[in-house]
Amino acid sequence: MPFSSLGFLPALLPVLLRAIAEKGYLAPTAIQAAAIPAILQGRDIVGSAQTGSGKTAAFALPLLHQLAQAPADAKRRIRGLVLVPTRELAAQVGEAIVSLAKYLPQRVKVAVVFGGVSINPQMMNLRGGADIIVATPGRLIDLIDHNALKLDQVGMLVLDEADRLLDLGFGEELGRILALLPARRQNLFFSATFPPAIEALAASMLTDPLRIEVEAVKQAEPEIVQRAIEVDPSRRTQLLRHLVQTEKWSRVLVFVATKHAAEIVADKLRKADIEAEPFHGELSQGKRNQVLQDFKAKLLQVVVATDVAARGIDIAQLPVVVNYDLPRSSVDYIHRIGRTGRAGETGIAISFVSADTEAHFKLIEKRQKMSVPREQVAGFEPVEVQTPNAADPAGTGGIKGKRPSKKDKLRALAAGK
Template identity: 45%
Template sequence: MSFKNLNLIEPIQRALVTEGYTIPTPIQEQAIPIVLQGQDLIGCAQTGTGKTAAFAIPILQILHEKRKLRNEPSRIKALIVTPTRELAIQIGESFSSYGRHTGLTHTVVFGGVSQYQQTLALKRGVDILIATPGRLLDLVNQKFINLRQIDIFVLDEADRMLDMGFIHDVKRIIAIIPKERQTLFFSATMPPAITKLASSILTDPARVEVTPQASTADIIDQSLYYVDKGSKNGLLLHLLTGENVTSALIFTRTKHGADKVVRILDKNGVTAEAIHGNKSQNARQGALERFKNRKIKALVATDIAARGIDIDELSHVINFELPNVPETYVHRIGRTGRAGHEGQAISFCDAEERAFLKDIEKLIGKSIPVVKDHPYASSSPAPAAAFARGGFRGIGKPRAGEERRSSPDERRRGHQDGRGPSRSSRPDDRGSERRSSNR
């Protein structure tokens, strides 16, 4: 099967050739014909399966064909709602790539930046609008956006939308778009709340599920390191200074934890930046671009800020802290091993995270191989005690026989930057991420 077999119009075929696309992914192969027929669709697909093209390509074709028939001026005919700024921008880039020869226009609206340039684009008229929920509703209320003539509605990353507290915003959006429309619904997982939402907004939908919800790509080499909490920084630096790690996306549970990891890496000569909800839009995009261009080796992120990150040939994903929601593990490691490339997923597990590990292995249906031969192996299944001095600056203590003496200055500092998260750090940053991501 090639894209030539999907009955795509010449302008899109030409754009796909420019992009180097020849063979559609499974979700593209199955979803594109369904969407072109005008049918509602539920797509259950994990990160990295090519689902953006699965809806962007047929939307561009449908709107291009309608424009030829009607010869009408630009108006918002397709609305794509997605939870984060980064994902909205990437979807916009996809529409630019696939639609470069169609003459269709699009724009992206999201919070965290001035709305001035966004409203200018809207005043000029657009065919396709990609938006995060908060800014979309703000601009609707200000009369910059009229959704009464929408033909196609896409709800992307529905499960993350629910996690981030956008369910009420989504319902408000649905209430103001036409009831007669084509609806495309995409979600990596289908918990009961998402199934209920889908059933309320779709009409006789086709269902495409190309990957089991709990599976992890076979091409991803997973490994597990048991390590005391106080030694995680040392283990991370030990791995990042090895020859095999060319780029690493590192996950922490909190924004505070992400910033702390970056400070430790920078002090020890590993170029790193953090992305999370407290960073400005320009800072987040700048860090992402520098990571993609290999100007920095490590990008440290919280789950919500990282949703939608698409990086070619990412060599490693490192779970500095295991997620407390097992499905999140699948989403995280799915950012490596894309497009046929090999990928490594490394997870650290301290004594307090053993329960999280058990849930993850139950979900994926197998045990993650354990690496025992490393200098920071956990000394005890009990929670780590006070952080031991020694090792790299602010890092932790290697096991017996591999310790170096710390300097008097280091002992006086007490390795403040190497300790675990402070008591004041929030256990879950979803609330603040939601406020800063889209408003």
């Protein structure tokens, strides 16, 4: 199915197709083919698709299509609002929308706003108004409180990675923002997972939505070679250094559990003459931007990142992802390995598995209906054995959602267990 058959107006089709071709899109992805015609018809959407599936273009193209049909307005009013959980994702989405809008007959002003940087330049940029705002909720509320913008003319609201918006504690900000929007608007809701809180939010926002689900694992499996290497925790950094050097990886994204681990691992790699930098939430926005820029330019060989900070990282032709620390959930596992193997490229996803994390990884395999053979690297064979974990007597491996809650523990205590 070509883009020309998705319902765009003939007058706008040539300029949109030109921008689409420059982005390298040969044909619509599954999420684009399903969502774009429905959005153009004015439907609300609930979409589920993996990272790298093309969902940004799925909502950006219809939004631009609507803006191009609106009469010219001397004072720009915000017609489209895209809410995202992280700074990096905001910058990525804003850049994608600008590139898709470059050939439209009327210039579209896209304002990208997020915290961690001075609010003053963002306020100055909004003095002439904007057509589309891409924002993290906290900074958007700050700008509203400074009377820098109004949301009373928004015709399309997009929540991108809605589950992360709630995970990061933006529920209160979302409530304030929704109260400021016009009652009549189109809502597009994208989320990787749909726990009860997300379902409740969708039910309160959407009117007769079209549900679109694109299977994540089936898309990822043919493009990503998954490996699980057994290693003692104390030797993971040495093994990582060995693999980077012997397998001659040009760029590697390494996931760790904490900001402290990101700093330590990156420092040890630098001492081994490997160009590496940490990437986490306590870095300044300028530093984070510089790390991403250097990584994309191949000036850095390794970036050691936490999950939250890495949300929104989109590196073309990233060959390798390493789970130095295993993710807490199987969903996070898919998000992590989805950073490689994009756009038809083959990628490698390696997980370091120790005796104490074997149960954890088995649960990830079970939930994703996969089996990854264990392997060992000569000179790094593990010697440690599993130790009892009082915090995890059921042997769940620490997977999020499987550990007993406080209420579960109180019930067990009351039952005399």
